[in-house]
Amino acid sequence: MDLHEHKVLIANRGEIAIRILKACRKLGLEFVCVHTQEDHASGHVRLARGLGGSKSLYRISSYHDANELMAVADESGATAIHPGYGFFSEDYRFARRVIQREREMIFIGPSWRIIRELGDKINTKRLARSLDVPTVPGSDRPIYDEMEAEELARTLFNFQTDNQIRNPLVLIKASAGGGGMGIEEVHDPDLFRSVYRRVRNYAARQFKDEGVLIEQRIRDFNHLEVQILADRNCKTLVHFGTRNCSIQSTGLQKRLEVAPGFDPSSVSYNFDAAGVLEQIIRHSLNIAHKVRYDNAGTWEWIVTREGNPYLMEVNARIQVENGVSSAITRIRGQEGVDLLVEQIRTGLGDPLGYTQEDISFEGVSLEYRIIAEDPEQRFTPWVGRIERFHQPEEPWLTMHSHVPTDEPYDIPTEFDPNLALGIIWGRDLQEARGRGLSFLKKMILEGRTAQGEPMKTNLEFLKKKTGDILKF
């Protein structure tokens, strides 16, 4: 089937739906959008109506209902589904269903086996270790035996003391847990047993599995990512450089991302930063090769103050911050790279068409996540009506937002209150930082709650943090 005959169902909302939609237009593909009742005023709905007419829009009751999405796909004759991020993007069952149902379609994302393999953190860690990729010191399989757990914890404490770590910490997590449940840290070897038992009992009750993971707790680190892209069957595999996503909210949600991951040319590090970047890229590609990765994906790393990188997990999907990588990437010297376009194109079976030698990097890019929240109050989400939303226009700025600029907008309470992404590019860190600050200054975002209280945003927080970027 020719690339241009495809019709893509965009199974997502908001900012990412808009970007996928635009990418489809760039490729000349037909598209179908879905939305819920609450989202009827969202930007992606208006854009879809404008570009594809009302026949390209379907109302569904939930973005989480696979059956409805399948029904929309069949009704509209879609041949591929793009899940965006969140929702079904890392659900290997959904990916499997898309390609195994009677009317087969293409799932724009890695194949389901890869999603399943890399979706399991234990599995990923073991895979990494089997390839000599560094991972966080600790167990790589669930521990069921108390003696074994204690022995391991003792070794971990000794290991940290040997490495001159001042307050050694050990983390106990339920191996079957997730979303931060069933995780506790231990600072004293003597307390280990009681904490271990507590976590184990919690896990047995909550997840019906007594297994726990025991790891070193690393407190002082930078969060780095490697952007990977491959075409189907992993014929060509390239990377789009690194990102640094260390500036996060208290709930460890990313707020400000930068590409590249470190900038040794203008910031000094007490380790070989260029070497670390080179190392994590090499390891990431290594794993991608091993699993025959076949779409866009992100390898998440933490780098300690000593410059030790550890693989955390693999996100087998497109990410919010893909724009910063696009902004610094040049293919055969050309700018205007769009990772989403590349993802959709290769996902539909098009060969990549270039190799790593054709890719070069230029400048520094930042992404601000503008969110209605109160950084003073532990980033509590703010809900209300946005009355004024104005985004400055600059050649070095790309904005992604589903918030309308010409009419008031009620923030739906069902989803996360991500309002806009501002992506800035500069020739170097200095320029990017300056442009970032001027963007934040010009940005206008005002609103009120139903009680008349003024809107809370994280603009000030972002301004404050802009000075710190890429510094360890």
Place this chain on the structure above:
Amino acid sequence: MDTDKKFQQIIEQLNYIRDILAGKNNENLRLLSSRLEDMQSRLPSMNQEERLAAAESLDDLFSFVEKKLEAELTPMDKVRIVRHPQRICLRDILENVYDNYTEIGSMNEHSIDPAILIARAYITRRQGKKTLRQSVMVIGQEKGHGEEIRNGGSVKPWGNAKALHYMKVAETENIPIHIYVFTPGSYPIEDTPGAAQQIAKNIYEMGSLRVPVLAIFSEGGSGGAEAVGLADKRLMLSHGYYSVISPEGAAAIEANLKESKRRAPAELIEDCARNLCITAEDNLRLGYIDEIIQEPVLGARCHNFEFFRQLRQDVLRATDEIVLSVRGIEPIRSMSLRARRKKTSEGGLNLETVCMRWNLSAAAQERLLDLRHRKFRALSQKAHDDTRGRLQLFKDHLSSFWWEFSSYFKYDLFRRSQQNFSNFLRELHSETTFFVKKQTVPLRRFLRPLLPLFRVRRKRHLEEAKLTALSTWEEPQEQRGGNWAYVSPRATDDRAISCPNAATHGCLDMWAPDLFGEFAGVCANCGHHFPMEYKWYLYNLFDPESVTEFNTGIEAINPLKYPGFDLKLAKASAQTGQKSSCMTFEASINGIRLVVAMFLAPFRGGSVGAAEGEKFILAAERAGKKRYPFLAYVHGTAGIRIQEGTNGLIQMPRCTMAVRRYIDDGGLYLVVYDTNSYAGPVASFLGCSPYQFGIRSSNIGFAGYGVIRETTGEAPPPHYHNVFKAMARGHIQGIWDRRETRFNLYQAMLTMGGRNLYYQ
């Protein structure tokens, strides 16, 4: 006046005959009624003497015709005799057979259950000047000549519990138990305790009652009869019936009237009564009762005093015989028994003047239990087909002997000495290490300064490797991440399945390949369990390729030649490839071997007949000999197979006694219910296990909705039988998620069970 009374009696007699024939057009009946009418019309014109003569001739005619009718009684007529309000009931027997009695815990409606009657009674025997009062515990259902409170002798679970309690009392007091069975069946309610639960408990306990038990059957209705009817000697009144189901119930099933309000036609009920072989003669022929007590023509009623005298003799003789069969030394015992039997039959022995004690010594009690066990073990042997060849049978016998023999050496003898031996080795080891250490002191003193350099570096390296290098992970046997060895064929349909709880729990529809594949038929949101095929368990529960089936040669047949049943059996066999609904095999879970009896719902609803019972018992015996745990996996069972009649019903006590023996010998008997498990099997050999578990998809109970509504007149509340209710009733001991069944079974084998398991 006298003749008036006489006529009145004759009229009543005619009405009784009419009731029994239930409107059947019978020429004898017509003759009787026309003669009676004729006589009555002529009566006013007759004088006293003529009246008397007329009454007498009418009486003669009646006795003549009654004898004729008696010869023509159909099984259904006998059912009507037994159910007639004029039929003798337990109180009549207590009044007329025993010399004195006190009812225990009943004052008409002020009783825990007026349908059950318990009395301490005694019979006085005189030999010369010596008088002997022989106490017995009399237990039975009281029909009370149709009193409403008696519920027709249908006993509620707590009534059965009371019966069991007083059986235990009799055991403590070491007096015989006389049981009179007058029940159409048990009252089908599931409240605490459930009917099935209590009956199972009764049968389990009665299997090892250490006193002589004599049962007399008048109306032996299914589970209600089994709840009290397990006895060393079972006598039956000649007009009684003993059946797996009431003829009406069988007819309703036959005519497929499951939920409808219609009644089965009378002819069908008659046919069913005949086909089920429920009469005393049938049951004697099949071996399920030992003797028949002859009743007067057209059944015993309260005024048949001659009958009560006869009954007293039979009861005395039977109890004496039970006691004699186990008392004393073997050759003398059987000789005296034989001589006595001969004497009694010749009428030379007056039982009233024989003094004999009914209490048993400890050794005699052991013999009694053994005899009881063997009696039931030997029943229903002709009701199944054994296609194992002679060679196979010989091999089976040989290996069974070998298991017994080797288990004795391996586990009983060797293990004890092994303990001593290993203790000795341990001591030896510590002694030698001490000695060696002492001898090498100078050498070590020399090496000590050099060691640390070498050791620390190596140690640190090793420790770091432990934290950062790939560890070996012996993947636990249970399949991780829904990677099942067997996947249901339903997992190939491209369709979405709705969860029945969607409305209340907001479950989204699931894609069939996900639901029946990876999710193992469990709703991902609310945990609702969709039923799965038995093969799913067969291949996912046990270690791969560890399943070896045995006794496949024992096949279900149609022992009563029940019309049309051969065809149904053949169909079930063709559909499932099985020859009975019970599949017995050995398998292992994480290396622990066990014996499994699996009841398969697709074969005739998983119903239990003689073949299934035999296979089950053989499996239990095999587990006992090999010291393996024994698992009854009930994928589903609809109850006892009614087409086999009493051949099926008798499996309740038979199988229960087999597991009782297995448990008493220190085994581990686990029961796991999966889909729908009802009636007989649950009320006996399944329900008696101390370790019963339900998969969340299971429904457990005694009778289905329709039967409960029909019998009690009230519709049971929703989800009456589901696994959570069964747990609340204390019937089962745990509720298992299907995906964790394997793990839970393994856990159960490690933590539960008796002293005689090979791996402990």
